[in-house]
Amino acid sequence: xxxxxxxxxxxxxxxxxxxxxxxxxxxxxxxxxxxxxxxxxxxxxxxxxxxxxxxxxxxxxxxxxxxxxxxxxxxxxxxxxxxxxxxxxxxxxxxxxxxxxxxxxxxxxxxxxxxxxxxxxxxxxxxxxxxxxxxxxxxxxxxxxxxxxxxxxxxxxxxxxxxxxx
Numbered sequence: 001x002x003x004x005x006x007x008x009x010x011x012x013x014x015x016x017x018x019x020x021x022x023x024x025x026x027x028x029x030x031x032x033x034x035x036x037x038x039x040x041x042x043x044x045x046x047x048x049x050x051x052x053x054x055x056x057x058x059x060x061x062x063x064x065x066x067x068x069x070x071x072x073x074x075x076x077x078x079x080x081x082x083x084x085x086x087x088x089x090x091x092x093x094x095x096x097x098x099x100x101x102x103x104x105x106x107x108x109x110x111x112x113x114x115x116x117x118x119x120x121x122x123x124x125x126x127x128x129x130x131x132x133x134x135x136x137x138x139x140x141x142x143x144x145x146x147x148x149x150x151x152x153x154x155x156x157x158x159x160x161x162x163x164x165x166x
Contacts, residue, residue, distance in 0.1 A: 004072070004075030005075060005149055008148045009148075012148055020039070020042075044131055047111075047131070047135040047138060050107045051107060051135065051142075054102075054103030055099040059096060067089050067091070068093060070092075071093065074089070074152070081160075090153045090154060093146060093153060096146060097150070107135045108133075112132055115128040
């Protein structure tokens with residue numbers, strides 16, 4: 001396998017930035033001066049921190065983080081990994097995906113409950129719900145980066161098993 005996981009992440013990052021820029025451009029009907037304002041709407045530090053707090057500690061406590069970062073070493077020619085290590089890397093990626101999905105559901109649920117409990121005017125529901133849905137956007141972006149890594153490890157595992165059969 002010649003390609004490395006870092007290259008996949010770089011291509012995915014360029015794609016996501018391009019898609020966000022095009023979406024911002026089309027949502028403002030081509031008015032380029034308003035694009036920075038769109039990106040300011042897309043940043044919510046609280047939602048990002050909550051997602052990190054929910055998703056990462058279990059991986060750190062159980063030592064699964066090392067298994068996850070192994071994906072970036074799989075393409076190196078001087079490194080050889082056992083079947084068990086490759087499977088553990090795949091499990092770590094799957095766990096991170098589930099942690100992010102479940103964490104996002106929790107964050108969106110909590111935000112929605114707080115918004116609905118503190119809603120005095122019906123006209124405020126739009127801005128409040130837009131902040132709520134930023135968590136879903138963060139989840140989608142993170143999963144866009146993780147899914148190619150999972151496929152990369154699965155292909156690496158299949159190649160490893162094919163070499164063992166020969």
